[in-house]
Amino acid sequence: MAAPLHFWFEFASTYSYPAAMRIEDEARKRGVHVEWRPFLLGPIFNDQGLQDSPFNIYEAKGAYMWRDMERICGLLDLPFQRPDPFPQSGLLGARVATALSDAQRPAFVRALYTAEFGRGEQISDPAVVRAALQEAGAAPDMTLAAAQSAPVKEKLREATEQARAFGIFGAPSCTVRGELFWGNDRLEDALDWAVKT
């Protein structure tokens, strides 16, 4: 039987967008169950002495990433629009994703990534998050209130600690059978690892 796969994403992360949009289809093909794990990359970047996105710090890498995102979204037929400023703060989105049930989380995550990187919207704006909740069929008022509660904030802090403990240093990442895979590029490898005997 396939092992469950944990999919770690951060809303500020560009490559998490195509990964979030395609992971369920790829997982279904292989009979793999995906657990969606929101976390925050900021504290982990801080550990590494990074005060900003590496795509802003390293100019050539950033220029490449934006062109690469256009190509990837083009191949996947996903809308793409660069949000300004970049990176966006993913804190509110991560808290909301944490507050949601496992069943509601994936649709919300896809809706918020589409707002951010498909339409270039500001995901720190509660109205944008609210619209994504509505699109996902979740109750906006109740979820936004829960997202700001102490237990949800604590749960997100714990998830970030767990990510750090797994050696996660970027997003998206997948963990499966004690193995870590980094990047949208490696989604298939991670899923294949889940079905390895």
Next chain:
Amino acid sequence: MAAPLHFWFEFASTYSYPAAMRIEDEARKRGVHVEWRPFLLGPIFNDQGLQDSPFNIYEAKGAYMWRDMERICGLLDLPFQRPDPFPQSGLLGARVATALSDAQRPAFVRALYTAEFGRGEQISDPAVVRAALQEAGAAPDMTLAAAQSAPVKEKLREATEQARAFGIFGAPSCTVRGELFWGNDRLEDALDWAVKT
């Protein structure tokens, strides 16, 4: 007709090893002609303010990379042994690869990467480079002399300048039809781009 693809590699680069070992097979399947381009990543890392390999600077990223290399080499059935110190200096290897003809270059590059990452040998040692030349059927004395000549040194400097001008920031990289692809992960995407109509 497929566009030619330039394959940019640096001997210090870990992920360039599996890429160099498999690119010809993948290119042949698609009818793509590959031009092998040695260059130096050191001056480009210096532009970015990096005085060492990012895998040494960012500990979690480095730990991941070594495990990932084991997995990748395992899947490709390639020998893998971590060289110490890391990174190795790729300067002599890059000059020798520059001095060789287009026909001799790929076999030498594969032999030297196998010495470095398959057997953990010291590629700055002329004896190791000599053995790789022999394995590739090239004339060691003549090639090592040519490698230290002013025109070859200048050609390698120009290649590194050209890499910088293309926006290359890491290795392996592929350039094709004005597009840049970074990483062993993206070899197939780059080759597919060459056959796109």
